[in-house]
Amino acid sequence: MEEWPDGEWVVRSLSGAASTKAYRCPGCMQEIRPVTPHVVVWPVPGATLSGGGIDERRHWHTGCWRARLRHRER
Numbered sequence: 349m350e351e352w353p354d355g356e357w358v359v360r361s362l363s364g365a366a367s368t369k370a371y372r373c374p375g376c377m378q379e380i381r382p383v384t385p386h387v388v389v390w391p392v393p394g395a396t397l398s399g400g401g402i403d404e405r406r407h408w409h410t411g412c413w414r415a416r417l418r419h420r421e422r
Contacts, residue, residue: 349392353417356392358402361385361410375412387413 350359364383371380380386390405408416 358390358392359413360388362388362407371407373409373412374406375408375416378409380407380409384409386410389413 350357362385364385367380367384367386368382370382371386372378373380373386387408387410388405389408390402393401
């Protein structure tokens with residue numbers, strides 16, 4: 349788990365070998381291609397305004413996840 353100003357998040361790193369399909373990164377809106385290492389993130393239930401839970405999990409480029417709060421401020 350990671351704690352950020354926008355809540356608590358479950359963050360799991362995926363190796364390239366564990367990634368078998370493409371996803372759209374919500375940070376940059378670019379495709380995360382299969383076999384690309386990245387993170388899967390979802391809010392801890394009750395820890396964010398949205399309510400949280402695994403149903404809200406998203407696949408992010410690792411760098412996009414780390415920089416997401418900086419980009420929101422623009």
